[in-house]
Amino acid sequence: MNKKYTLLSGFSLLLFVFALPSLSLAQAFKRGSFVLSVTEGSTQSTYATGDISPNPSAESPGNQLSETGQRDPLIIEYGISNRWGIGSSWGNDIYSVNPNTFYGFSNSGTNVKAKTSEYTIDGSFHFLVTRRADFALVASAGTFSVAMKGGNSDYSYSYNSNGALVRMGVRTRYYFWRRLGVTSMGTLFSGSASPKGVNDVTVGKTTATHIKGSSVEFGLCYRIFR
Numbered sequence: 001m002n003k004k005y006t007l008l009s010g011f012s013l014l015l016f017v018f019a020l021p022s023l024s025l026a027q028a029f030k031r032g033s034f035v036l037s038v039t040e041g042s043t044q045s046t047y048a049t050g051d052i053s054p055n056p057s058a059e060s061p062g063n064q065l066s067e068t069g070q071r072d073p074l075i076i077e078y079g080i081s082n083r084w085g086i087g088s089s090w091g092n093d094i095y096s097v098n099p100n101t102f103y104g105f106s107n108s109g110t111n112v113k114a115k116t117s118e119y120t121i122d123g124s125f126h127f128l129v130t131r132r133a134d135f136a137l138v139a140s141a142g143t144f145s146v147a148m149k150g151g152n153s154d155y156s157y158s159y160n161s162n163g164a165l166v167r168m169g170v171r172t173r174y175y176f177w178r179r180l181g182v183t184s185m186g187t188l189f190s191g192s193a194s195p196k197g198v199n200d201v202t203v204g205k206t207t208a209t210h211i212k213g214s215s216v217e218f219g220l221c222y223r224i225f226r
Contacts, residue, residue, distance in 0.1 A: 028134040028175055029126050033079035034224045035087075035173070037183050041217025043069040043093055047114075049102045052194060053206035065101070069093040069116075071215050077124060085124040089140060092117050095211075099148075103204035105157060107150070112157070116211065117145045118165050118191065132175045140167040144191040146209045157203045165191035173221050183221040188214050 029035070048064035073091030080086055093116040099107050120142030128135040144165035149158045169187030176182070190212035195201045 027082065027129045028132055028173065028181075029079055029085065029129050029136075030082045031079045033077075033085070035077045035221055036224060037075040037077075037173075037219060037221040039071075039073055039075070039183060039185060039217040039219030041071045041185075041215055043071055043189075043213055043215040045069055045093075045095070045211050045213030047095060047097060047102070048210045049204070049207050050210065051206055052196065052208045067095050067097065069095045071217055073217065075122070077122065082129070083126050085122075085126065085136070087122045087124070089118070089120045089122055089142075093211075093215075099157070099203070102209075103148075103159060103207050105203045107157065112148050112150060114146055114148050114159075114209075116191065116193075117147070119143050120165065120167065124171070132181075134173040136171050138167075138169055138171050138185070138187070141165070144193055146193045146211075148203075158200050159195065159204045159207075160198045160201055161193035161195040161209055162198055163191060163193035163208075165189060169215075175221075175223070179223045181221050181223075182218070184216075184218045186214070186216050188212075 045067050046064060047067040071091060071093050073089050075087060075089045077085045077087035095114045095116070096111045097114050099105050099112045120140035122138055122140045124136040124138045126134060126136040142165060144163045146161045147159065149156075151157050167187050167189040169185060171183065171185040173183045174181050192208065192210045194208040195205055
């Protein structure tokens, strides 16, 4: 089992054990709760590209490899009932990719940074809520983009693509104080983006990007309204 999932499972179990004595007390999440979370983590992804030109050739750039990315989302959530919440997420992942392998151009033999951006609408079902702990199933859908830009005085490259993303997983929160706590999240996701119709594209003009995988993240949460 992946070490990151082992850590997440152990952390969630620890939160559950601490939460058991307070099952009958006030809830950590309920109707009217408004929670802000900031997390950081990593992704284990299958990074793939494919030619979307009308007549793709055998030499067209396109490949599929396992990549590790860095993740840093901002999440807000509002309780519409004691069990259900709705919210939004803004996040970025950063991958280091071989431009020749995936997009058919060279950067002096070095990898380039591909930055993904996502904005999603999130729905959550809080299946276990205690005085201090909150466990929820989360599903998200929204916009997704991939961008690369760089170069020097002699050569520059720019790639921009837009598309959609879906994500689902489990989120835990534990409050050490009345409003401030820690949060962890494990998700599965899939996103696709195409440069078709997008301005400021000088490389990979007919190359779409597809990324799917898993992410694990940890951070802080703050209840603005309890």
